[in-house]
Structures are given as C-alpha cells and as structure tokens.
Amino acid sequence: xxxVIKHRIIIIITGILLAVFFGLFLHKLKKSAGIxxxxxxxxxxxxxxxxTEKTFGKMETITIGISSEKTVFDKxxxxxxxxxxxxxxxxxxxxxxxxLSLTTVDNMIGRDKELIVEPLxxxxxxxxxxxxxxxxxxxxxxxxxxxxxxxKDEKSTLxxxxxxxxxxxxxxxxxxxxxxxxDKVDELKKTYQNVNFYVSGYSTSEGRITKFMTKxxxxxxxxxxxxxxxxxxxxxxxxxxxxxxxxxxxxSIIWTLSLKALLNTxxxxxxxxxxxxxxxxxxxxxxxxxxxxxxxxQKNNEPKEAILxxxxxxxxxxxxxxxxxxxxxxxxxxxxxxxxxNMGLFxxxxxxxxxxxxxFFIPAILSFYKLKKTKKEHFEKIKNIKNKFxxxxxxxxxxxxxxxxxxxxxxxxxxxxxxxISFFNIKYDTDPVSYFHKNDDFRLGTEHINKxxxxxxxxxxxxxxxxxxxxKDPKILKTMWELQKYTEKLDNVSFxxxxxxxxxxxxxxxxxxNEIFRKIPDIKETIDVEKYSYINGKExxxxxxxxxxxxxxxANLLLLYELGGGxxxxxxxxxxxxxxxxxxxxxxxxxxxxxxxxxQLDQYIDxxxxxxxxxxxxxxxxxxxxxxxxxxxxxxxSLLTTLIAIxxxxxxxxxxxxxxxxxxxxxxxxxxxxxxxxxxxxxPLDVGTSVIASIGIGVGIDYAxxxxxxxxxxxxxxxNYKIAVKNAINESGPGIxxxxxxxxxxxxxxxFSSFRIIFDIGxxxxxxxxxxxxxxxxxxxxxxxxxKPKIKK
Numbered sequence: 001x002x003x004v005i006k007h008r009i010i011i012i013i014t015g016i017l018l019a020v021f022f023g024l025f026l027h028k029l030k031k032s033a034g035i036x037x038x039x040x041x042x043x044x045x046x047x048x049x050x051x052t053e054k055t056f057g058k059m060e061t062i063t064i065g066i067s068s069e070k071t072v073f074d075k076x077x078x079x080x081x082x083x084x085x086x087x088x089x090x091x092x093x094x095x096x097x098x099x100l101s102l103t104t105v106d107n108m109i110g111r112d113k114e115l116i117v118e119p120l121x122x123x124x125x126x127x128x129x130x131x132x133x134x135x136x137x138x139x140x141x142x143x144x145x146x147x148x149x150x151x152k153d154e155k156s157t158l159x160x161x162x163x164x165x166x167x168x169x170x171x172x173x174x175x176x177x178x179x180x181x182x183d184k185v186d187e188l189k190k191t192y193q194n195v196n197f198y199v200s201g202y203s204t205s206e207g208r209i210t211k212f213m214t215k216x217x218x219x220x221x222x223x224x225x226x227x228x229x230x231x232x233x234x235x236x237x238x239x240x241x242x243x244x245x246x247x248x249x250x251x252s253i254i255w256t257l258s259l260k261a262l263l264n265t266x267x268x269x270x271x272x273x274x275x276x277x278x279x280x281x282x283x284x285x286x287x288x289x290x291x292x293x294x295x296x297x298q299k300n301n302e303p304k305e306a307i308l309x310x311x312x313x314x315x316x317x318x319x320x321x322x323x324x325x326x327x328x329x330x331x332x333x334x335x336x337x338x339x340x341x342n343m344g345l346f347x348x349x350x351x352x353x354x355x356x357x358x359x360f361f362i363p364a365i366l367s368f369y370k371l372k373k374t375k376k377e378h379f380e381k382i383k384n385i386k387n388k389f390x391x392x393x394x395x396x397x398x399x400x401x402x403x404x405x406x407x408x409x410x411x412x413x414x415x416x417x418x419x420x421i422s423f424f425n426i427k428y429d430t431d432p433v434s435y436f437h438k439n440d441d442f443r444l445g446t447e448h449i450n451k452x453x454x455x456x457x458x459x460x461x462x463x464x465x466x467x468x469x470x471x472k473d474p475k476i477l478k479t480m481w482e483l484q485k486y487t488e489k490l491d492n493v494s495f496x497x498x499x500x501x502x503x504x505x506x507x508x509x510x511x512x513x514n515e516i517f518r519k520i521p522d523i524k525e526t527i528d529v530e531k532y533s534y535i536n537g538k539e540x541x542x543x544x545x546x547x548x549x550x551x552x553x554x555a556n557l558l559l560l561y562e563l564g565g566g567x568x569x570x571x572x573x574x575x576x577x578x579x580x581x582x583x584x585x586x587x588x589x590x591x592x593x594x595x596x597x598x599x600q601l602d603q604y605i606d607x608x609x610x611x612x613x614x615x616x617x618x619x620x621x622x623x624x625x626x627x628x629x630x631x632x633x634x635x636x637x638s639l640l641t642t643l644i645a646i647x648x649x650x651x652x653x654x655x656x657x658x659x660x661x662x663x664x665x666x667x668x669x670x671x672x673x674x675x676x677x678x679x680x681x682x683x684p685l686d687v688g689t690s691v692i693a694s695i696g697i698g699v700g701i702d703y704a705x706x707x708x709x710x711x712x713x714x715x716x717x718x719x720n721y722k723i724a725v726k727n728a729i730n731e732s733g734p735g736i737x738x739x740x741x742x743x744x745x746x747x748x749x750x751x752f753s754s755f756r757i758i759f760d761i762g763x764x765x766x767x768x769x770x771x772x773x774x775x776x777x778x779x780x781x782x783x784x785x786x787x788k789p790k791i792k793k
Contacts, residue, residue, distance in 0.1 A: 004311075005304055008364035015361040019251040022258035029257055031210050032266035039627045041338070045619075046626075052462060052619045055574050056581050057098065058162050062088070062181055063201030063456050065449040067156040068194060073136040075127050078102060080192040081159060082124030087184050088161040093177040098162035105149060106566065107138050110509040117565040120145075144505055148454070148495055156452040163203050178207025198445035200456050205432045208442050212754035213272045220272075224279040224749040225250075231742045232283065236290055244365055245286030248357040249279050256350035260342075268339035269435065270687050273750060273761060274347055280746025281325060281699055282354035284739050285318050286362050291735070293366055303369040311363055317709065320653065321702045322355035324646050328698015331641035332691055335634040340691060344638075347695075394733040397777055398726040405782040412669055412779055419672040422679035429591045429684040430627045437756050450587050454494025457586040459594065460620040461487075461601070464579050465613050471577040472558070474550035477503060477520045479609055480582060486604050487584055492593050498582040499573045506557045521550040521557075586621065591628045594621060631690045638694040643668065646701055654708075658789045663704045666783065670775035671696040674764055683764070688757030692764050699743065699765075700772025703736045707776045711784060715791045725781040733777055740773035 004011060039046055064084060068077050082103040088094045089104070107120045120138060121127075127135075136154070139145045150157050163177065181204070185197045225246060232242040253275045260267060267274075292314055296306035329351065332344025401408065436443040449456055463471065463480060470476060477500050484496040504518055511517035524547055558569075573580045586593065598618065605616055643664065651660035671693050683689060710732040715724035747769065750762025 002308070004360055004363050005308065005367050008367050011360050011364040015251065015357060015364075019254050023254045025258040025261045026254065028261040028264075030261075030264075030266040031213050032268055039623060040630060043626070045623060048617060049619050049623045052460060052581075055579060056460070056571050057095075058164070058203075060163070060202035060206070062094075062161045062163065062178070062199075062203050063449065064159040064161075064181075064185070065156060065196075065198035065200060065445060065453060066159065067196045067198070067448075067452065069155070071136075071154045072102065072150060072157045073132050073139075073154065075132065076192055077195055078121060078124045078127060078132075078135075080188055080195045080197075081157065082121070084159055084184065084188060088159070091177055091180070093163055093173050094161050095164050099159070100149070100161075101159040102135070102139075102149065102157055105145065107142060107145075108505065108509045108561075108564070108566075110512060115506060115510050115560040115564040117561065142505070144497070144501055148497065151452050158449070158453050160201070174203075175207055175210050178204055179211070198448045199442060200446040200449050202432060202456065205435070205442060205446075209269050209432070209435065209755075213267065213269060216272050216753050216755070216758070217267075217275065220749055220752060221253075221275045221279070223752065224276045224746055227749060228279055228283055228742065228746050231745060232287065235287065235738055235742070236294075241290050241294075241366075241369075244290065244362050245283040245358075248286050248354055248362060249282045251357055251361075252278050252282050252350045252354040255353045256346050259349060260346060265338075265342055268342070269755065269757070270339045270691070271343045271346070272753075273758060274343065274350065276746065276749055277347060277695075278350045278354065280743045280749075281351060282358075283746070284702075284743060285322065285354060285358035287739065287742065288318065288735070289314055289358060289362055290366070293369075297369075304367050307363045307366045311359070315359060317705070318355060318358060320649075320705060322351050323649060324701045324705070325698040326351045327645045327649065328642050328694045328696075328701075331638040331645065331694045331698075332634075334637040334641055335631075335690070340634065340687065343691065344694070394730045395726075397733065398729040398781075401725060401729065401778055401781045402722055402785065405785045408778055408782040409786065412782075415673055415676070416669060418676050419669075422675040425679050426675060427592060427682070427684040428628045428632055429686050430624045430631065431589045431591055433589045434684070434686070435755050435757050437754070437759070440754075446589065450589065454585045455587045455589065457589045457594070457621045459584040459586060459597065459618060459622055461582040461584060462579060462617045462619060463582075463611075464615045464617055466578060467613050468576040468578050469551070469555070470613060471499065471573055471580040472551050472554040474521050474523055474554060476580075476611065476614065477554065479611060480580065481520060483601075483604065483609065484582060487582075487601065490597060490600055492586055492588050492597060494585045494587050496582055496584050497572070499569065499580050502561065502569065502572075503554055503557055506561050510557065510560060521553040523550045524548075591625050594625050595628075598622065598625065628686075631685060631687065635685065635690050635693065638691070639697075642694045642697050646697065650705075656789065658787070659708070662783050662787060662789060663708050663780070664701065666775040666779035667697055667701045667704050667772050669779065670771040671700060671768055673771050674768060677764065677767060683760050686757055688755075688761045689764065692761060692768065696765060696768035696772065700768055700775075703740065703773045703776035704780050706736055707732045707780055711781070712791055721785055721788055725785060729777055729781060736773050736776060740769040744769035 041047075066072065066077065066081055066084075068074060072078070072081075081101050085099055085101040085103050088099045089096045103119075103121045103124045105120050106117045109116045109118065121135060139150050163174070182199060185199055188195070189197060228249075229242060229246055232245060233239065236242050256274060256278065257267075260271075289310060292310040293306050296309050297303070301309065326348040329344045329348035333341045335341050335344070433443055433446050446456060461483070463476065465471075480498055481500040481504075484498060484500065487493055487496050500520060503520055507521065508514070508518040561569075571581070572583070584597075586597065588594075601618075609616065647660050647664055650663050651657050654660055654663070674692055674696065677683070678685070678689065707728055711724050711728035714727040714731075715721065718724055718727075744766040747762050747765040750765075751759050753759050753762065
C-alpha cells in the first residue's frame with residue numbers, strides 16, 4: 001500500500017484516463033432482443049429451428065389485430081385494413097408477398113373444371129354494399145379463411161406481415177419497422193375511430209423489448225445512482241467522501257459496457273440490469289474503506305497513516321468479497337444462452353474492475369484528505385448514535401441466538417422442507433409476452449388476439465424427408481390430416497392448417513363445389529378424361545373413366561393452383577415437396593400450455609403414425625419449451641458451480657473444511673428461500689429469475705464472511721463461544737445491515753423497469769439481501785454455537 005501513497009497522482013490520473021478512453025466506445029454498443037441470445041446455439045433443436053426458418057420463411061412476424069363493434073365486412077374497416085396492408089407491402093423490411101390480410105388474400109373459384117385464383121378484395125377504396133356481401137359470402141364459404149383470418153363472430157381479423165429473413169433484431173432496420181408500425185397504427189386510430197387496432201406478434205415483442213431496453217437504461221441508471229448517493233450521504237455524513245464510491249461504480253459501468261461494445265456483443269434483455277447491479281454492489285467496497293478510514297482519523301491518525309492502516313485490514317476482505325461476488329456471477333457461464341452467459345461474465349468483470357479501483361483509486365484520493373476541525377465532534381456524534389443502536393437491537397439479536405439457537409435450527413429445517421416443496425411447484429416459462437407488465441399495450445393486444453383470433457403462438461409440426469415429392473403421396477397427406485383433426489380437438493388449440501387444407505379445398509372447388517370432393521385423393525383415383533371424336537364431320541366430346549394414382553392427382557391439383565395464380569404455399573411446403581409443415585395455432589402463449597400439448601401429440605404420433613422415410617419434428621414455438629428446459633438446467637448448474645467454487649475458496653482461506661461449510665450453508669439456505677417467495681407470489685422461473693440464486697449467493701456470502709471474521713477475532717481474545725458470538729453480532733451487525741440496506745435499495749430500483757421479469761429480479765434480490773444478512777446474524781452464529789468448530793490461530 002506504500003506503493004499507492006508514493007504514486008498516488010499517477011494512479012488517480014491513470015484511473016481517470018482509462019475510464020475516459022473506454023467511454024469513447026460506448027456509442028458502439030448495440031442491443032438485441034432475439035431468441036437467438038437466449039438459447040444454446042450449438043444444440044440440434046436450434047440448428048433445426050434456423051434450417052426450418054430458411055425453408056418456410058421467418059417464423060416471427062408482426063401481427064395486427066383489427067376489430068369492430070359490428071363487423072369487419074364494413075367499408076371503413078376494410079379501408080383501414082387495406083391502408084395498413086399497403087404500408088407493410090411498401091416497406092423494404094417486409095417481403096411484399098408475405099403480407100396476409102383480407103385485402104391481400106386470394107380466393108379460389110372453379111369454372112368449367114378450371115381453377116381461378118383472384119384477389120378477395122379488388123379495390124378496398126371503392127366498395128359497394130354488394131361487394132361487401134360478396135366478400136362476406138366468399139369468406140364464409142372458404143375454410144381457409146373462415147374462423148382463421150376472420151373470427152367466428154365476424155368482428156375481428158388479422159394482418160400478418162413477415163420481416164425478411166436477412167434482417168435480425170440487432171440491426172437498426174428491425175427497430176425501424178417496429179417503430180414505424182406503431183406510428184402508422186396511431187395515425188390510423190385517429191382516422192378510423194370506430195376501428196380498434198391491437199399490435200402483437202413475436203417480432204413486435206422483440207422490437208418493443210429493444211425500445212424498452214434503451215428506456216430502462218436511460219431511466220433506471222440515474223435513479224439508482226441518485227438513490228445510492230443519498231444512502232451514502234446518510235451513512236457517511238459527508239459529500240466529498242460520498243462521491244468516491246459513486247465514481248468507482250461509474251468507472252466500473254463504463255469499463256463493462258465499453259468492453260461489450262469492443263467485443264461486439266449486443267446488450268440483451270437480461271443484461272440491462274448490469275448498470276443497476278454494479279451500482280448496488282460496487283459501492284459497498286468503498287463504503288467499508290471510507291468507514292474504516294474515518295475510524296482511524298477519529299483516533300488522531302493523519303490521513304496517509306489512516307489509509308495505510310485501513311488497507312492493511314481491509315485489502316484481503318475486499319478481495320475476498322469481490323472474488324466471491326464475481327464467482328456468483330461467473331457461474332452463469334454454464335447457462336445455455338449467450339445472453340445469460342454474457343450477463344454473468346460482464347458483471348463479474350465489472351466487480352473486479354470496481355475492486356481494483358477501490359483498492360488503488362480510493363486510497364490514492366483519501367491520502368489527500370484534510371480533516372476539518374468539526375470532524376472530531378462529528379465522529380463522536382456518530383459513535384454515540386451507533387453505540388446506542390448496537391446496545392439495543394444487536395444485544396437483542398445476540399440474546400435470541402444464544403438462548404434459542406436450537407429453535408432457530410428447527411425453523412431453518414422447516415424452511416428447507418418448504419424450499420423443496422416450492423421448487424417442485426414453481427412454474428417455468430420463457431414466453432416473451434410475459435416479459436411485459438399486465439397493463440402493457442402489447443400484452444393486452446396479444447391477449448385480445450389470443451381470445452378473438454386464436455392466438456399468435458404457432459407450433460410447427462414438420463413432416464421431414466429427403467425424398468422428393470413424397471408429400472404429394474395421399475398416404476402422407478391423409479396422415480397429416482388425421483393428425484390435424486386430432487390436434488384441433490385438444491384444449492388450447494385454435495386451429496391448424498397445412499397443405500392438406502389446400503389440396504382438399506382445391507379438389508372441392510375444381511369439382512363444382514361438390515362436397516364429395518372435399519377430401520384428399522385416394523391412393524387410386526378414377527377421373528373423367530375428355531376424349532374428342534368426329535361424327536358426321538362434327539367434333540364430339542366424350543368422357544371416359546381413367547384410373548390414375550392419387551399422387552398424380554394431387555400433383556395435378558397443385559399444378560392447377562399454381563397455373564391459376566396461387567403462390568402462398570411456401571410457408572407450408574418446400575419447393576421439391578420433401579418437407580411439409582402443419583401450423584398449430586395455440587391460444588395460450590405460456591410454455592406450460594405448450595408442454596402439455598407436445599405430450600399429447602407425442603402420445604398420438606407414437607401410437608398412430610408409422611411412416612417410412614418420414615421424420616416428424618417440432619420447431620418454432622417449440623424452441624421456447626427447449627429454452628425453458630435449458631433454464632432449469634442452467635439454474636442447477638450455476639448453483640452447483642457457485643457453491644463448489646465459493647466452498648473451495650473459503651476452505652483454502654480458512655484452512656478448514658468445516659469452517660468453509662458453516663460459513664456458506666446459512667447463505668445458501670437464505671437464498672433458497674427465494675423459491676418459497678416465488679411459489680407464494682406465482683413468479684415463474686424465466687430468463688430473469690433464473691440468475692437470482694447465483695447472484696444472491698455471490699453477493700450475500702459477504703455478510704457471513706464478515707461475521708465469521710469478527711467471531712474468530714473475538715474467540716481468539718476471549719476463548720468463549722458465547723462471548724465471541726455476542727461481540728461478533730454487535731461489531732459486525734451494523735455494517736452488515738447497513739450494507740444490505742444500501743445494496744437492497746439499489747436493486748429495488750429495478751422494480752421501476754418496463755419489464756415484468758426485471759421487476760421480479762429487483763424485488764427478489766432485494767429480499768435476498770435481507771434474508772442473507774439476517775441469516776448471517778442468526779443462523780450462522782447458531783450453527784457455530786451448536787457445532788463449536790475448532791478455531792485456528
């Protein structure tokens with residue numbers, strides 16, 4: 001530490017210049033809200049998801065729900081639909097032919113054995129009452145549109161726009177189209193006041209997440225800084241020293257976010273908590289140093305001498321505290337998704353940066369400190385207040401521990417049982433709709449579409465083969481149709497559609513709308529073939545029966561559709577007809593609802609479908625269920641990693657397996673109580689809450705470390721467990737609780753987030769700070785009094 005005093009000016013200047021240098025790269029920081037950052041990209045499920053996206057088009061779309069109190073078959077409503085559809089078709093981010101609505105969809109008409117595909121609405125700007133009646137009639141007679149594009153009560157419909165596959169959520173174009181969509185909808189709301197618009201779709205959710213991420217960063221970071229500054233001013237009672245922990249924290253944030261920018265890793269939804277977390281955590285190191293520094297000044301030490309003595313005592317505890325916290329964060333690198341892994345990695349980096357600034361920058365600044373004449377009176381006043389507080393509250397705590405140590409252990413055991421019960425009753429969910437608060441416009445819009453139009457969640461059931469034209473085989477098509485009929489009977493399924501719907505409808509239309517032909521051709525089909533002959537110089541047309549294969553008949557039906565102008569099969573079958581997709585539209589966007597559906601489908605497929613050269617696989621919304629499973633595994637892996645790493649560190653430092661275990665166990669039990677709170681308040685385990693246990697242990701273990709250190713010093717002095725425990729609680733208690741309060745209030749700022757999942761992180765980690773601090777003051781000393789571990793000098 002003499003090195004710091006000797007080179008203090010260089011250290012101060014270097015610290016500031018490095019922060020300024022890194023800050024120059026902050027503008028390059030990008031944001032991403034895509035599912036790609038939340039799932040393990042190395043898995044077969046993810047690779048198949050991306051492969052299928054190339055085959056059937058981008059799976060995540062912008063979905064607009066449109067409704068009217070009377071009917072959607074209204075001039076004003078159709079004009080609003082037409083204007084919004086044209087808006088999408090003219091955007092460079094949208095595939096022109098991938099906009100589905102009442103004004104863009106085609107209808108099939110059969111005339112003299114010919115199939116004609118023509119627009120359902122020719123000109124939405126000039127519709128007569130007769131046109132409206134005809135449009136309604138065609139929709140009601142078309143099973144591809146009725147109860148799918150238009151609701152059963154005819155009051156709601158959809159516009160679905162697919163963003164081109166080359167645009168990702170990291171690019172500015174993505175946010176641009178989402179923002180432009182909201183602006184256009186706001187404009188239309190003013191023009192068409194009798195029409196209701198509901199913006200939804202998973203692409204919209206990602207764009208909205210990106211927008212709110214920026215909003216949260218701009219709003220929450222200054223609030224967190226202001227709150228922590230006020231807390232520090234209250235604790236330290238002096239403005240000039242209060243600013244030092246804040247400077248260290250700001251420098252740490254600059255280094256961390258600039259490193260992300262330099263490494264070109266976008267900021268994701270789980271990482272927007274990084275600044276607030278660093279503000280809450282990193283200030284603590286400076287608080288301890290400044291507080292101890294003042295104690296030595298109070299004993300008439302000069303500033304240089306005071307800082308030397310302070311750092312002699314606090315260097316190792318500060319390093320240990322930072323390392324255990326960093327270990328908690330770094331344990332998240334075992335998470336499956338890049339987002340959570342990066343969150344842990346960069347938070348760990350930020351903590352280490354704050355540690356170095358606290359060990360070098362703060363002492364260098366404090367060595368210039370000049371003591372005011374009134375400062376001694378100030379010290380005495382604070383000392384009297386603390387002594388009064390300690391003699392009341394902490395004497396009571398030590399009395400409870402000594403007298404009721406076994407009762408505390410019994411209560412702890414009961415909590416462990418409740419933890420186990422709650423762990424098996426917590427919901428697991430990764431649905432991005434649930435990221436938003438219940439009163440959010442996007443969430444309300446999505447819930448409306450789920451209720452009126454069947455939902456925005458689309459499970460893909462893919463019939464996958466390497467054999468060309470196999471999908472045209474009637475056996476395959478009938479198998480798909482039977483699976484669709486079974487699926488539509490299940491709870492939570494609105495409807496399904498696939499190539500089978502088109503084949504059946506084309507067959508029906510081309511045969512003069514004869515209900516007998518609303519079917520998939522059989523393996524062998526008998527058809528009428530025109531035969532021309534001349535009798536007495538006149539051309540006579542005769543029809544002869546001819547047997548053809550069903551596969552050939554399917555091919556003819558699809559050819560007629562293509563020749564008639566149809567072009568919407570790309571989302572349900574690939575070009576060589578080796579792969580086909582059944583779209584299953586689900587009312588409930590939750591992962592739990594999907595899990596139940598997948599289980600039912602698996603049972604049906606295993607029992608009823610046996611096809612050669614065909615594999616049946618799930619994708620699209622299915623990937624969210626896989627992500628949920630990975631989050632559960634991540635929670636377990638990161639917890640084990642944190643526990644093992646911190647245990648090894650404590651055992652090495654304390655040179656005792658028993659002491660390492662006793663120090664860690666109370667914190668672990670306190671953190672596990674989070675699951676009880678999540679169970680009681682119905683909080684799901686998701687991309688946000690999956691990190692709280694590891695973070696809580698990494699941060700909360702500091703309290704146990706401080707109490708254990710005080711206990712050891714007192715035991716070596718008095719060689720009496722009860723006296724040592726009592727003194728340890730009295731001496732370390734005020735620091736532990738004030739630190740828990742400061743950190744907890746800092747995390748509580750996250751409850752002002754635009755996201756529900758960040759809100760949950762905020763209050764649960766705040767709860768963790770208080771449970772771990774009281775566990776350190778109650779459970780840990782009770783353990784010590786019961787076990788009475790040997791103390792090594």
